[in-house]
Amino acid sequence: xxxxxxGDRVEEYRQNGRVYMVKxxxxxxxxxxxxxxxxxxxxxxxxxxxxxxxxxxVIYEWD
Numbered sequence: 001x002x003x004x005x006x007g008d009r010v011e012e013y014r015q016n017g018r019v020y021m022v023k024x025x026x027x028x029x030x031x032x033x034x035x036x037x038x039x040x041x042x043x044x045x046x047x048x049x050x051x052x053x054x055x056x057x058v059i060y061e062w063d
Contacts, residue, residue, distance in 0.1 A: 008024055008025065008027055009025040010023070010024055010025075011023040011024075018036075018041045020036045020039075021033055021035050021036065022043065030057055030058075031057070032057050033057070033058075
């Protein structure tokens with residue numbers, strides 16, 4: 001985990017040395033996730049609008 005200059009916390013999740021998910025917790029606002037959905041080691045973007053990265057929020061969690 002690292003903390004950016006703006007206060008955002010970034011956590012990288014790796015498997016066999018490859019990043020498959022990144023959790024970003026902004027200094028303000030809910031956490032969101034960026035995922036490598038096709039296993040190429042890169043966080044994917046939506047081809048319909050390359051300016052927007054896919055973002056995932058946790059709606060509900062349980063133990």
